[in-house]
Amino acid sequence: MPDFGYTINKQRVIDLDKNDGQTVRRVRQLEPSINICIGCGTCTATCSANIFTEFNLRQLMLLVTRGETANLRKDIEKCMLCGKCMLACPRGVNTRNVLLAISRIFTENE
């Protein structure tokens, strides 16, 4: 059959009713300070991993809270756990521990 180049696009919309609510509940349990993030981006701007890769901590935490966790495992590998983000955060989010919590959830689920 000739290929006409038609495809069906997957919906881009974030659907909070269908997304992964499990992970965010567990992260909130392990590191409640994820709740007080105000999305300012200071952590991302100070992060060395962000300068060389697409790694964006602010957005990564947002992905967790919105339940968009499909690529999370691969994403967090870029973090070097240096803790610079934590020193810079104006709200006192324990960002480093958020990342550790996420990685712990993956080990738990194995």
Place this chain on the structure above:
Amino acid sequence: MKKIAIIGAGVAGLEAGHVLARKGHNVILIEQKNTTGGNVRNWDRLFPNQREASEVYQPLIQQAVNDKLRILTDTVVMSAKYEKNTHRLTLSNGETLNVDAVLISSGFRVFDAHRKEEYGYGIYHDVITSADLEKIMAVNQKVRTTKGKEPKRVAFVHCVGSRDEKVGNTYCSKVCCVTAVKQAIEIKQLYPDAEVFCLYMDLRMYDRYFEDLYREAQEKYGVTFIRGRLSEVAESFDDRLQIKTEDTLRGKPLKFNVDMLVLMTGMEPTSLAELLATEFNIHRGDDGFFTPEDEHVNFNISRREGVFLAGTCKGPKNIAETIADARSAAETIINYLK
């Protein structure tokens, strides 16, 4: 003893009336509605500390009674003439008043959410306004969906009728952000297992304690804040409300179902503003609120001699600001009448 007419017996009018009466002036309050106390009378608890609103408006109402002020309810000013330092007011009850000064404290009205049709107010069940929620809470301190269930998911929509050219109001109503945060906390206090969301464009936590309240909503109550303006509401298959917005921090459209939607309706000039502006020949801004002659220093003085302005008829204000402004207006009038 001089005679002063105060138009509007809400927070500003009552407080100014009290100060003027204490100075020995003859004060007449003219109120369009059938009660005094203004909009705050419809409120259950106040930001930022959930103080009961009645603790604020009851004493204001009571002091007017104690001062034996003349209060005309269900009455509006139909026309005003100014000559020889006297204002001649014709009232809707047929009476004519000759007074030495006039204080306009006609306040605001809450935006009518029906006008924002895509948000479904008056169309879908369980779309209510922030003012409705206060009334519900004032009655029995519990909130139920129209089917009589406890709401499991509630979303608050900021800026309804404010910052929106489509409804003709481009200004910020100032107090609705903090009200949303207060009400979100109240829902969580009633139903700790409920999921509560605030959909905002900017969060304007401008005053003392507000930022702390915002943090408390996140930290202690787990309220989720999503930056994005609600685009539309529809009924979902399971008879809930499906809402659509953009998660602008994520850069993606977002949808979810809720049991209850609360619209944070803003402040608008009252229906009287136009008539009063014409009759007293005073300035209004593009937003429809009255404009004093000097916005920084003499902010109670209007263009017309002997006519003064106080409170939210000049734009959105919280209660403390309204009371301070009313006292300042009273002081200005006392000096003018000397």
